[in-house]
Amino acid sequence: MTFTSALRTAMDTTDGIAYIDRVKAVVRSQLQELDSTAKIEDTLYYNHSAIPDFVLSWPGERGKRRVYLRDSYSSILAGDDTSYLKKLEPVLLALDSADGAQEVEQINLRTSPGASARTLVTDVDAVEVIAGGESPASSSPLNSLVRANFVRGGRGYVDHDRAERLVEGPETMSPDRLDDIAGLISENFVEDAAARITRTAQLIEFALRGRPNDVESWSVVGGRLSLAEIRHLLPWLLAQPEAAENGAFWRYVGSLMTFDELEQIRESIADIDVSPLIRANSDVWEANWAYLGASRAVDHNDVDPRDARWSFDSGRLGVDLGMQRIIIAKNGRLIRARENLSAASWDELRVALSRYQLASISLRGIRRSIVVDAVESTDVRQDVEDISNSVEDRYYVSGTTVRVPSRTAEDGYTDLVVDFGGSVVHAQGGATIQDLTEIALLVLNYRSTIPSGDLGRVIGSSSHDT
Structure with missing residues (x-):
């Protein structure tokens, strides 16, 4: 059952208490699917103007993310939530995405770059796209990282169409579109999350298209791969025949991680030939x-x-x-x-x-x-x-x-x-x-x-x- 259909079923009751419990249970399950590492606290409030419905935290991290459920984009506008809650850097989730063009345009303006540092406004249709399913894009490492970082580091306005662009399969990307994808990611994710996702998009491009042996000429985001990135990205990269003989590429991938980290994800790559990475x-x-x-x-x-x-x-x-x-x-x-x-x-x-x-x-x-x-x-x-x-x-x-x-x-x-x-x-x-x-x-x-x-x-x- 999809997220939207599960919500419709949950809402099909005349009992107000049951309605709240059922809706929150469906949303909580979807949030956990997006990021299994998150600890999700139910505040026991629902659709309240100031108190969030859920508070998400992550082991070993100080930051928290407050999630507010709203009936629609219209209710977000009516409550001026993007301004009123701005300092809390919230996630505002519209349970109904069928608002008019005028409401959507206002939401887009209020969440444009510079309007809010980290407020994310989205809807159930967009979350369903981000969560993935049977589409080819859902199996790509780019989609996996977008999904894992969406609640933790998402910002701006993300509707169904923008969500599809964020998780679009890399096999459909042409070299001249990489900058467009990077710009889109930068608009809709905070700096650290954007860097991780952009680096993944670039590594996918290098694996599929190839690059010169001079790594310094590659336009890449620096830093180190996290264990989550390695687990999501490496199996996919190793499965690409275009990258198999590209020693310079695997040398660069190896510079972003250690053997110790590779060993820690060994269960995720148990049946995969890692020879190109080891030899390089x-x-x-x-x-x-x-x-x-x-x-x-x-x-x-x-x-x-x-x-x-x-x-x-x-x-x-x-x-x-x-x-x-x-x-x-x-x-x-x-x-x-x-x-x-x-x-x-x-x-x-x-x-x-x-x-x-x-x-x-x-x-x-x-x-x-x-x-x-x-x-x-x-x-x-x-x-x-x-x-x-x-x-x-x-x-x-x-x-x-x-x-x-x-x-x-x-x-x-x-x-x-x-x-x-x-x-x-x-x-x-x-x-x-x-x-x-x-x-x-x-x-x-x-x-x-x-x-x-x-x-x-x-x-x-x-x-x-x-």
Whole structure:
């Protein structure tokens, strides 16, 4: 049942008390559908001149939004609500939108830019359009963000026609209409909400039409994507074939968020191929854990690195390559190490570790065990070589700490602990997805390392065109 038909049914009673209760129940349900994060308080008043019918608030935020129900636009004009309630920045909802052109024109003038900072005047028909339904536009991320921000950050006059323009599907947008959409959004949403929605509209345009590799030439709204924006927008972007090979685009999207935030919405993207996003940002996004396990692929021999698919289909970011599966996580609770006491011989590890500085290593021989730590030097490799060459013994390595350059660490490098028994790599201070994946595949997987070219196809190049 639509919002308007539900209201008609609610109003079909001669009992005044029942009328109020039923109408308010329908409106409250619709407000909750628009923004499920809102806490809605019923003031127990109805159609009162000064006291709102509902007060909306949001967890962790100070701001509130007062919603006033009015019979029609005419009643809003008669009570001079746009002026009388202006300081409260209200939402004035007309339950009947069938007023004449003169009333509508007066409402439009009183809510024009500059007349009110944040008063929103709208009607049930417009709210129904914003709420969406079976129309193609209702599934777009632009529509989702317009819907989520409508009560919280809407302003001005929004009737049925304007509501349709606000949620119009991006597939019908031509490049020269993007500025028009941005202007419309700016008129009908406060600054922070308008910025979020406009950024989404621009990202949709870039995904569909493409842009030059020079990101600085793109006309984009800055800032960071919120979790709500990421959840609404990312699945849609990843489903667009036009954007799949646009590395610069995914690099830019990655700059608006973190891997931690991506991991937090993993349930929303569980079945989606996130490879373009991961490969474009593997050398800048940081995580803390990598795990090397057995591949879930049916035929290990036919896994082409070019087809390696990063996804959260197991609740954790993972990719299959040959007989191995790599899992990457920021949240340590998503990783469970093996209960294994196995170790690798130093002789077998020499080549695998040759590309890294060694900050620490635990050597276990037949006659003695030695732990070598970097105290004054940054690399203990030569110390390990001296020990292994001077004492006749066969040394096994249960764990080692490798040191890699870091863009974010104060001293310019980060340490990653490699646990051969547990088959995990742990970087307490964080390391790039690229470094975690490389060390898992080249060090943990030392017996059957993969060619560097194949590794590059899995995690992307260390340099990107931006």
